[in-house]
Amino acid sequence: MTKRDASATLYVAGNINVDLIMGTLDSWPQRGTEVMLNHSELRPGGSAGNCALALEAMQVQHRAIANQGDDGLSAWLASHFPHSAAYWTRYSCETSLTVGVTHSDHERSFLSNLGHIVRLSAQDVLAQLPKQASPGDIVLLCGTFLCLQLYEEYPALLGELQRRGYITAVDTGWPPQGWSDAVRDQLARWLALCDWLLLNEVETLGLSAQDDLPRAAQQLASQLSGRGGCVVKRGAEGAACWHNGGAWHQPARPVTVVDTIGAGDSFNAGFLAALVHQQEIPHALRWGIAVASLAISTQPRRYPDWHQLQLSAQEF
Ligand SMILES: Nc1ncnc2c1ncn2[C@@H]1O[C@H](COP(=O)(O)OP(=O)(O)OP(=O)(O)O)[C@@H](O)[C@H]1O
Ligand SMILES: [Mg+2]
Structure with missing residues (x-):
């Protein structure tokens, strides 16, 4: 069994927002009318938020690096990240909020405001990080295209x-x-x-402008720093990693899916937690899949704790 007390920390920087999931809606309401839905759930979300919640459950040493607004939802959102939120920059603006509407064919539609996440800056991120990393410390940046200010500052950051x-x-x-x-x-x-690039299949094809997944991932891996690799999340097919000219594939677990929102973010938490704990790539893929599998098959959502993670990663 792996030691839990890694000295390295996983810092997760990016979009932490409020998710309001409502359903089930099968045809859009006529303008100016009201529809009653039978289900709603208010929860912290955003790619960085989902990943940090998984890390908290897994008892992995981490910090969520973010900012916040100053309306009625800001304190509620911050209360879910008690070890991190004291450091968050506060902006005079609305909290970023996504309303996810679920449909009976499992499709979902999302409505989001801009809110605080578009204001997160490189200076906000850097001010929340130690000036010198400890050996093995990882910074994950996520929600790239939604954090509009930070997106411009990625090269400098x-x-x-x-x-x-x-x-x-x-x-x-x-x-x-x-x-x-x-x-x-x-x-x-x-x-x-960038050392590690974590994408799903369509993002890998889209970014590389290729139509063959192995070639696309290999090409992206060769454009990275050379110290990590390109990880591709493949939904029900599992996940794969291209690194140093080699490729590793790990099939997924067959699970009954109840809610795939944040599947990729949960995977990131497991994969990078394994790297923080000096695990090899095949183990990291299994840790990622183990976390994602539990997250997407439970309602209310559950993530494995450290002990469950070790057990379920051994079951592959
Ligand atoms: N239908 C499924 N059956 C089994 N496992 C799944 C399924 N969908 C997702 N997973 C698990 O979740 C992981 C990540 O999911 P996915 O590949 O959909 O990432 P993603 O597209 O980045 O997700 P997100 O929509 O959260 O960004 C997969 O590698 C797999 O382990
Ligand atoms: Mg994703």
Whole structure:
């Protein structure tokens, strides 16, 4: 069994917002009318938020690096991240809120305001991090395309993180504007400063402008710093990693899926927790899948604690 007390810390920086999930809605209401739905759930969300909640449950040494607004939801959101929120920069604005509407065919539609996450700056992030990394410390940047200010500052931010000695990881998510040459050019400015890139299949194909997954992932891996690799989350197929010219594939667990929101963020928590604990890539893929599998198959959502994680990662 792996030791839990790694000296390294996993810092997760990016979008932490409020999610309001409501359902089930099967046809859009006529303008100006009201519809009663039979289910609603208010919970902390956003890629960085989901990942940090999983790390908290897993008892992995971590900090959520973020900012906040100053309306009625700000304190509620901060209360879910008690060890991190004291450091968050406060902006005079609304809290970022996503309303997720679920449909009976398992599709979902999302409505989001801009709120505080678009204001998060590189200075906010750097001020919450030690000036010098401890050996093995990782900084994960996520919600790339939603943190509009930070998106512009990625090259400078990743450069400074490398100078401070951090291992860097990025999960961009899907660009709301779609993949264009302008988006690819923007990302090309910092890929070489990124050690680990964590994407899903369509993001991997979109960013690389390829239609063959292994070639796409191999190409992206070769554009990174060379110290990590390109991890591809493949839904029900599992996950894979391209690193140093080699490729590893790990099939998923067959699970009864009840809610896939944040599947990729839960995977990131497990995968990077394994790296913080000096695990090899095949183990890291299993840790990622173990966390995601439990998260997407439980309602209310559950994440494994440290002991459960060790047991379930051994069951592969
Ligand atoms: N239908 C499924 N069956 C089994 N496992 C799944 C399923 N969907 C997702 N997973 C698990 O969750 C992990 C991450 O999911 P996915 O590949 O969908 O990431 P993603 O697209 O980045 O997710 P997100 O929508 O949260 O960004 C997968 O590697 C797998 O372990
Ligand atoms: Mg994702």
